[in-house]
Amino acid sequence: MSIPYVPAPTGPARVPVAEVCAGLLALFTQVGDGRCDQGRDHPVAAVLALAAAATVTGMAGYTAIAGWVADVPIEIRHDLYVRSGARPAVVPPSKTTIWRVVTGADAEAFDAAVGTWLTRGLQAVTEATDTAGGCGSVSLMQVRLDGKTARGAVDAEGNQLHLLAALVGRPGQTTVVAAQTEVGAKTNEIPKAVDVLDRIDLTDAVFTADALHTVKATADYVHHRGGFFLLPVKENRATLFAACNTLPWTDTPIAYQHTDIGHGRITRRTIRVLPAPEGLPFPHVQQVYLIERYVTDTAGKSPSAAAALGVTNLTAAQASPADLATYVKDHWGVESLHWLRDTCYREDNNRARTRSGPRILATLRNLAIGALRLAGRHDITEATRWANRYMNRPFAILGLTL
Numbered sequence: 001m002s003i004p005y006v007p008a009p010t011g012p013a014r015v016p017v018a019e020v021c022a023g024l025l026a027l028f029t030q031v032g033d034g035r036c037d038q039g040r041d042h043p044v045a046a047v048l049a050l051a052a053a054a055t056v057t058g059m060a061g062y063t064a065i066a067g068w069v070a071d072v073p074i075e076i077r078h079d080l081y082v083r084s085g086a087r088p089a090v091v092p093p094s095k096t097t098i099w100r101v102v103t104g105a106d107a108e109a110f111d112a113a114v115g116t117w118l119t120r121g122l123q124a125v126t127e128a129t130d131t132a133g134g135c136g137s138v139s140l141m142q143v144r145l146d147g148k149t150a151r152g153a154v155d156a157e158g159n160q161l162h163l164l165a166a167l168v169g170r171p172g173q174t175t176v177v178a179a180q181t182e183v184g185a186k187t188n189e190i191p192k193a194v195d196v197l198d199r200i201d202l203t204d205a206v207f208t209a210d211a212l213h214t215v216k217a218t219a220d221y222v223h224h225r226g227g228f229f230l231l232p233v234k235e236n237r238a239t240l241f242a243a244c245n246t247l248p249w250t251d252t253p254i255a256y257q258h259t260d261i262g263h264g265r266i267t268r269r270t271i272r273v274l275p276a277p278e279g280l281p282f283p284h285v286q287q288v289y290l291i292e293r294y295v296t297d298t299a300g301k302s303p304s305a306a307a308a309l310g311v312t313n314l315t316a317a318q319a320s321p322a323d324l325a326t327y328v329k330d331h332w333g334v335e336s337l338h339w340l341r342d343t344c345y346r347e348d349n350n351r352a353r354t355r356s357g358p359r360i361l362a363t364l365r366n367l368a369i370g371a372l373r374l375a376g377r378h379d380i381t382e383a384t385r386w387a388n389r390y391m392n393r394p395f396a397i398l399g400l401t402l
Helices: 015-020 024-028 044-056 062-070 074-083 095-104 107-131 189-197 216-224 238-245 321-331 333-343 357-374 380-388 392-397
Strands: 142-154 160-169 176-182 206-208 228-233 256-262 265-275 287-297 304-312
Touching: 024 044, 024 107, 044 062, 044 074, 044 095, 044 357, 044 392, 062 095, 095 357, 107 160, 107 176, 107 357, 142 189, 142 321, 142 333, 160 189, 160 333, 160 357, 176 189, 176 357, 189 216, 206 321, 216 228, 228 238, 228 321, 238 304, 256 321, 265 321, 287 321, 304 321, 321 333, 333 357, 333 380, 357 380, 357 392, 380 392
Parallel strands: 142 206, 206 228
Antiparallel strands: 142 160, 160 176, 228 304, 256 265, 265 287, 287 304
16 A cells, blocks of 8 residues: 655755756666566556665665555556556556566666766756856866776676766766766776766866776877876886886975865875976876875874875866866765765675666666755765655656656
8 A cells, every 4th residue: 555645845955957857767768678568567667767766765675675666656656657658557566576677677778878867967957056156166077987896796607796987077066977887707997988988978078087097098088089087197007107206206396285184084185296298108198296195183193195196188277286186086086976885775785686687776876876966965875864754755856757
């Protein structure tokens, strides 16, 4: 028996963004699950929409999702079915039906649909921020690339699911996952980076990644797509590291420094920047930088220090030392996404192993986190509770209600 529908009180959610992005259900209709449409009681698009709304409220596995979906007011469910081109079903989809749809869905098509919707929402938020005059000191979009292994998801050969995702947004502002792909056991992240970046507009965007992706082919690709790269240089690129490490850093003054106090420690970051020397064994480089980080506890004890080199094709006119330091620091915002999926949704504890299931569930979590951020909710754990207090909230956040 479904619970009665209760209108949610007005709140700080950015409703115009949901209205701009109201095409999520239409995007889901482009996702197939390999089953014949004839005689189907529960359309794929509607089941995915219900699963997405459940994930917004913090539901993590098939049992939790099915239990939440069973309580969705019948008028909301019927509306989703009709707009998906099907007759309203008498009963909600069961756990088995949800499992069949999720595990059989086309993962590439689903990732593309979610990435398209989140990108539209990000554009709406960015335009609203620009109109309000709040773009901040760094106005270029940043594309942060990073991979994550779902440790609980193991295929028949014992290989863990590894996903490579691109988190997009301006430094210090709302970010969403614009594209994601699976990295198979017989390949690695480097060739898959292009598959992810192919789905993103790189024009005047700053691409950042870890040292694994500091390769000439990727830098060439980003440069020729009209984008900028900002890449760390470590010993895994020995020739490039040696060329950068021998530059006169001790004679180069600190160009910018910043101190953070929080989480029981004091962190001071400094950056020194030099023009790229002739003959540097890496294409298109305009500047080389050295970032040093000094950390102590709040009493000034237990000091530690680390240094990191890097290269970029941004010119000094296009990015100041402060801008470069901001891009480097904000790259690790992608780690907060992985942390949320592990802490809020217990992703590493999930043992879903069948076909596309683990990847679809991961994408649903990307969608939920991104949608809540677009709605102005950045404490995701509390936001899932907030969304769950009124049944229509998650559907409104996803633009699934008329």
